[in-house]
Structure formats: structure tokens, C-alpha cells
Amino acid sequence: MYATVSSCNDSFKSGREGLLRRGACEESLAQRLSDRANIYCPGSQEFKNSTQRWSTLEAPTFRATVEVATEGDVMEVVKYANEHELPFLAVNNAHGAITTVGQLQNGIMIWMRQLNSVKITEDGQMATFGGGVLDKAVTDALWAAGKQTVTGGCECVSVIGPGLGGGHGLLQARHGLVSDQFVSLNMVMADGSLKTIDHASDLWFAVRGAGHNFGIVTSITSKIYNVQFPNWAFRNFTFTGDKLEALYSNINEHFLKDDEQPVDLFHYSVILKNAAIDANNPIISFYILQEGVDIVEDAVVAPFLALGPVSTFSGSGDYPALPSWIGWGNNAATCQHSGLANTRFPIELQHYNITAQRSMYNLLSNTLNEIPALNRSVVLLEGYSQQGVKAFSSKESAYPFRGSNLLLAPVVRYIEEDEKLAKEGKDLGEALRDILHVGSGRVTKRTYVNYAFGTESFQEIYGDEFWRRKRLLALKKKYDPSGKFSFYAPIA
Numbered sequence: 001m002y003a004t005v006s007s008c009n010d011s012f013k014s015g016r017e018g019l020l021r022r023g024a025c026e027e028s029l030a031q032r033l034s035d036r037a038n039i040y041c042p043g044s045q046e047f048k049n050s051t052q053r054w055s056t057l058e059a060p061t062f063r064a065t066v067e068v069a070t071e072g073d074v075m076e077v078v079k080y081a082n083e084h085e086l087p088f089l090a091v092n093n094a095h096g097a098i099t100t101v102g103q104l105q106n107g108i109m110i111w112m113r114q115l116n117s118v119k120i121t122e123d124g125q126m127a128t129f130g131g132g133v134l135d136k137a138v139t140d141a142l143w144a145a146g147k148q149t150v151t152g153g154c155e156c157v158s159v160i161g162p163g164l165g166g167g168h169g170l171l172q173a174r175h176g177l178v179s180d181q182f183v184s185l186n187m188v189m190a191d192g193s194l195k196t197i198d199h200a201s202d203l204w205f206a207v208r209g210a211g212h213n214f215g216i217v218t219s220i221t222s223k224i225y226n227v228q229f230p231n232w233a234f235r236n237f238t239f240t241g242d243k244l245e246a247l248y249s250n251i252n253e254h255f256l257k258d259d260e261q262p263v264d265l266f267h268y269s270v271i272l273k274n275a276a277i278d279a280n281n282p283i284i285s286f287y288i289l290q291e292g293v294d295i296v297e298d299a300v301v302a303p304f305l306a307l308g309p310v311s312t313f314s315g316s317g318d319y320p321a322l323p324s325w326i327g328w329g330n331n332a333a334t335c336q337h338s339g340l341a342n343t344r345f346p347i348e349l350q351h352y353n354i355t356a357q358r359s360m361y362n363l364l365s366n367t368l369n370e371i372p373a374l375n376r377s378v379v380l381l382e383g384y385s386q387q388g389v390k391a392f393s394s395k396e397s398a399y400p401f402r403g404s405n406l407l408l409a410p411v412v413r414y415i416e417e418d419e420k421l422a423k424e425g426k427d428l429g430e431a432l433r434d435i436l437h438v439g440s441g442r443v444t445k446r447t448y449v450n451y452a453f454g455t456e457s458f459q460e461i462y463g464d465e466f467w468r469r470k471r472l473l474a475l476k477k478k479y480d481p482s483g484k485f486s487f488y489a490p491i492a
């Protein structure tokens, strides 16, 4: 009934014997955990693997990784950490890149990957997911039963990580955000007790948009749906930078007319260096996805074909395969922990401001030429449809930005070298975002919590409305007064 501990000298020894003999780390905790739990101590390969992160910049540091196997394990780790005055952080696939998590030093990593179950209720209306389950596991298990629900787009990201901050995904156009699907959550609170949170709890507001601040979710019960449109199609276009004005004007005119993209479309583009096509300037890779068709309709494609792309390709198939077509699959570069500082500078917009787009592009192009160490950097421009998101009242959950048409994010990437390069990277990200912000005409930068860099203000992340921030502050004071869950976009 004891957890397995691994250290530098002996990779896996199970039970009390191995634990006592080695005495490597957190021995008294091991005796409180279920037999499928593991503790990985510094020096072991497992510890090293478990603590790799999607972004290396200002990463948290840990004195042990505890791979929990049950809800009870999570409760015990939190109690143990409190008894020893240790900070702790729940981690799924470590894609959380906000620099505030770097304030956690020498803590306990609570690795959630074994909590990956998917169970559909008998009536087929809901499913319960483990708190560490990843998107692909949910999509595949539901699909096998003719069901689906809203998850993030990438196969490698968890459901709960995005969901606690809202959670964008392709099915949001029909059903709302990931968090709009929640029916209830089991959550381990700051003192290690367990709470079931649903619409009757005052925390219900907070867990849907600011949930990282209140506890560790061990399971989620979520709405699920019969698959309505099994098939999707996509069309990709590669454009050189001289087509930028025409491309984004076309999107404004054909997709965002009347401030609302058609419900069956998703568009996104990436502005990136590709020396094989243009040695000096970034190119634009533009995708259109359409639901319920085997080929993206001619009328949708025609205005973009008319611009004269360098190349174009297309494909189609069932919804679960979609991430692998567009670079969001488990094997895609974007999913890997590749030793890069991966920093995002998000901003939400209603339309593309063409002048701002050009200035942003030129700055990116010039800077990547001047500082080659930054030339893996890209700008990500995502256009999710919003009908399902707008169908929920903005007053009922902490997520503050219902109705933003576009989620843009300069993604500044580099191999960490020194403070100078880190500053140049941050300056580039901030400057690109500032151009987009000025072009938006908005006073406050709207910055999606799950993409935030980490230096944004409380207002920029949790919204302009004073009542929303006041309510969050009051709930934080009530449920987590000592800030045990204040490492990811803290409410303060």
C-alpha cells in the first residue's frame, strides 16, 4: 500500500523497504499515498523527465514530483505540504507558460497524469473526466460512443488547464467554452479537504474563468453531445508578406462581417519565418476549417485563392483526426517540450486593423533579421466563432471576454542564453502586442489568462468590470486567504 519512490541510485524501488533504505525525499509522504502513486526525487531520470516544461522561462522548481493516482492522494499531498510549509503546484502536461508559476521554488509538483479516466453517464448526457486527462483521450473516448464535447484544440493539452481559464476549442461555436460545459467539479481545497462545486456554490462563478486560484480539480463532470457534424474539411494557403493587407481585409470582409464569423467556420494564421520561401521576410500560413463538409466550400475559398498564394493544400475527415492535419497533434512541434523559452503576449480583438497588422509584421520581420536568436518566433492569429460563447451570460462566470472575435498572440521563442536575450524577447513580444492594442482602439488590453505572459495586470487578465474583480477578490479571501493557489495568474 505504499507509493513507489525513485532516486538517482536506484530507479524504481517500491514499498517501505526501498523508501527507508534510500531516504532520498519525502519519505513520510510515501506512506500516506495509494500504491499506484509514485514519488520522483531530484537526481532520477523520472524526476528530470517529469519536470520538463513547454516553456523553460521562469519555470517553477521542485524538490519532488508526486505522481498521484487517486483523489485521496491529492488530498494527502496538500495536507503534507501544508504541514511542512511547502508550496505545491498541480501539473498535467506542463503547458502552462505564464511566468508567475516561476515564483514557486523548491515545492512539490503534483503530477495529475494518472487521473485520466473518461466515464459517460448512463443517460449519455454527461461524462466525468479525471482532473489530469488530456484532450485526445477525451475526444477519442467520447467519439467511440458517438459523443463529443468542447476541448482545447491541441491533443497534448489537458481539459482542465484551459477549462479553468475559460478554454477555447473548435466546438465552442456550437456549445460555448470548455468551462461552459462544466456541471460540477471535485476540488481539493487549500486545507486538503474535498469539495464538490456546482451551480449551488459561490465558487461556481470563480472556477469558470479563474479556477486555477482556488484548488486542485480531481474530476470534472461535463456536458456531452451527440455528434452532429462528424466531418470537417480544411484548406491551407501560404502567402508571402506582400499579401498581408489583402489577406486580413478579406477575413474582415468575408468572415467577420456583422461582427460574427459564420458558426461552421474557424480560421487561423501563423506569421513565421520560412527561408525556403522567403529568406528575408516572414510568410503567412493561413488555414480555413469548415464543419460538416468534405471540401471547404468554393465560395469560402474563392476570395483567398484570388490573392495568389504561393501554395495551397487541403484535406478532410472525421473530427478526431483534425488536430493532426493542422499541426496540433501529439507529434507536432508545438506540442513538444523542446527546451525553448516559449512566451506569449496575447490580445483579443474584434477585427483586424490592417495598418496595425502591417506595422506588427514589419517589426517582427526587422527584429528577426536583427536578432537571429529570436527567429523561431511567430505570431499566432486565431479566429474562433463565438455564437456558443455569447449564448452564456458574461455575468455568471469569471471568464471576462465573451464575444471577442480574435485571439492574437505574438509567440516569442528562443533558447535561453542570458538576460540580454530574454529582455530582447520580452521587448519584442510587448512591442508587437502594443501595436495591436493601439490598433484595437480599446483602453484596456484584453489578455486571455491561459496565454498570458505573466506581467499583465489583474484588470487586463480578469476584465474591466469592477464588480467581477471585487467578487473574485472576495472569493479568494474566503477560500484561499494564504495564497496556496497563487502561482498561476494570481488574483491579487
Ligand SMILES: Cc1cc2nc3c(=O)[nH]c(=O)nc-3n(C[C@H](O)[C@H](O)[C@H](O)COP(=O)(O)OP(=O)(O)OC[C@H]3O[C@@H](n4cnc5c(N)ncnc54)[C@H](O)[C@@H]3O)c2cc1C
Pocket (backbone or CB within 6 Å): 054, 089, 090, 091, 092, 093, 094, 095, 096, 097, 101, 112, 131, 132, 151, 152, 153, 154, 156, 157, 158, 159, 160, 161, 162, 163, 164, 166, 167, 168, 169, 211, 212, 215, 216, 217, 218, 334, 335, 450, 451, 487, 488
Ligand atoms: C501547445 C498548446 C496548445 C494550446 N491549445 C489551447 C487551446 O486549444 N485552447 C485554449 O484555451 N488554450 C490552449 N493553450 C493554452 C492552455 O490553456 C494553457 O497553456 C494551459 O495552462 C495548459 O494547461 P495544461 O494542464 O496542459 O498545463 P499545466 O502546466 O500542466 O497546467 C497549467 C496550470 O493549471 C493549473 N492546474 C493544472 N491542473 C490542475 C488541476 N487538476 N486542478 C487545478 N489546477 C490545475 C496549475 O496552476 C498549472 O500551473 C495551449 C497551450 C499550448 C502550449
